[in-house]
Amino acid sequence: MNCEKVQARLSALWDHELPEEQVRQVREHLDACGACGAAWEALNRLHRALGSDPLPPIPMDLAGRIVLAGRRRLQEKETAPRRRLAFPVFRPALVFRAVALAALLALGYLMGASSPHGAAAVPPADALEVFDLLPSQTPAGVIVGVMEGPEARS
Amino acid sequence: MITDEALMLAVADGDMEAFDTLVRRHQQAAWSTAFRFLRNEDDARDIVQSAFIKLLEAAPRYRPTAALKTFLTCIVTRLCLDWVEKKRPVAMAVLPETADPSPSQERAMLDDGLAAAVRGALSALGASQRMALILRHYEELSYAQIGEAMDLSPKAVERLLARGRLALREAMEKAGGGGFLPLTRL
Ligand SMILES: [Zn+2]
Numbered sequence: 001m002n003c004e005k006v007q008a009r010l011s012a013l014w015d016h017e018l019p020e021e022q023v024r025q026v027r028e029h030l031d032a033c034g035a036c037g038a039a040w041e042a043l044n045r046l047h048r049a050l051g052s053d054p055l056p057p058i059p060m061d062l063a064g065r066i067v068l069a070g071r072r073r074l075q076e077k078e079t080a081p082r083r084r085l086a087f088p089v090f091r092p093a094l095v096f097r098a099v100a101l102a103a104l105l106a107l108g109y110l111m112g113a114s115s116p117h118g119a120a121a122v123p124p125a126d127a128l129e130v131f132d133l134l135p136s137q138t139p140a141g142v143i144v145g146v147m148e149g150p151e152a153r154s
Numbered sequence: 155m156i157t158d159e160a161l162m163l164a165v166a167d168g169d170m171e172a173f174d175t176l177v178r179r180h181q182q183a184a185w186s187t188a189f190r191f192l193r194n195e196d197d198a199r200d201i202v203q204s205a206f207i208k209l210l211e212a213a214p215r216y217r218p219t220a221a222l223k224t225f226l227t228c229i230v231t232r233l234c235l236d237w238v239e240k241k242r243p244v245a246m247a248v249l250p251e252t253a254d255p256s257p258s259q260e261r262a263m264l265d266d267g268l269a270a271a272v273r274g275a276l277s278a279l280g281a282s283q284r285m286a287l288i289l290r291h292y293e294e295l296s297y298a299q300i301g302e303a304m305d306l307s308p309k310a311v312e313r314l315l316a317r318g319r320l321a322l323r324e325a326m327e328k329a330g331g332g333g334f335l336p337l338t339r340l
Contacts, residue, residue, distance in 0.1 A: 008316060010316075011312070011315050011319050012297075012312050012315075012316070015290060015297065017296070017297050017308075017312065042323055043319065046319060046322060046323050046326065047291065049268050049269075049271065049326065050272055050287075050292075051291075052272065053190075053269040053272045053273060054269060055185075055186055055189060055190065056189065056195060058181055058182065058185045059195060059199050062181055062185070062199060062202065062203075063174065063177045063178045065203065066177050066181075066202070066203050066206045066207070067170060067173060067174045067177060069207060070170065070173055070206065070207055070210045071170060073207055073210065073211070074168070074170075074210070077211075
C-alpha cells in the first residue's frame, strides 16, 4: 500500500471502521513511513483539539419549556378538525410519495434501468414525516418502496 | 430504570410525565449536536424543541424497532441540515486575539485558543462534513449510524469524514501553525 492510499485510510483507521486486513497493512506502513506517521500524529492532535472545545450548558429549564410546548401542541391537535382521518388521501406526504413512486417507475420503465440513482441529498426535515425514519404501520405496501427518500447509497 | 421504548409507548397513551422523562434523558445529546452545528444558543434551543415535538407527535405510531436515541439523532440532524439549507447563516467562530500572556495565564489561553481555532475551522467546513464530524467525534456514532441520520451510505460517510478532517487540519494549521498553536496568528 502506498502513502497516498494509506493516508486516505487514516481517518477510518482512527474510527475503527477499517476492514481488518487493511488495518494490518496500514499499521505496518505507519511503522515504517515517517511522512504517514506524521499525518497520523496530526490526526491525533486534531482530535485533542476537537475535545478541547467546551459545550455551553443547556439553557435554563429547556426541558420544562419543551414539555409545555408539547402539551400545547397536543391540545391544538385535539381541538383541530380531524381532517387527516376523514381524508387520508390528501396527506401531502402521501401525495409526494405517490408522485415520487410514479416518477421512479416511469423513469425505470423508460430507461430500462433496474435501480434508479439520484443525487446524494438529505431530504429536508419539513418534507419528511417523522416516521419516514421508522417502519410504517399504516397502508404499508405502497409506501415502503419510497420511504427512504432519494437513493444515496453507493 | 424504565427503558426509552417503554416511555415512548406511555407517551403514545398521552403520558406527559413519560415525555418529560424522555426529554430530560436525551436533551444533552440533542443540545450538543444542535449547538455544535449551529453555534448559536437560540437557534440550537429551537431545533432541540422542534425535535422533541416531532418525537411527541410520532409517539402514537411508534414501534420499538429502532433505538430511540438513534431516532432522535436522525430528527435533530435533519432539522439542522434543513436549517442550513434554508440559508440561515451559521454563526462564525472568531479566532482568538493574541495578547501577551503571563505564564500563569498561558496554559488556559492555550486551551481557549485551541478551542476557538477548532470552532473557526469547523465553521468553515461544508454542512455535511461538519455534521458528520460532530456526530462521529462528539456523539461517537458509527459510520452506519451517521449514514442513517444523514441519509448516506457508510462509504459516503467515510469519504466525508476523511475529507472533513483533512480540511479541518489544513484550516487549523493555517490559523495556528503545524502544531495547531493558536497563539501565533497569521
Ligand atoms: Zn507513507
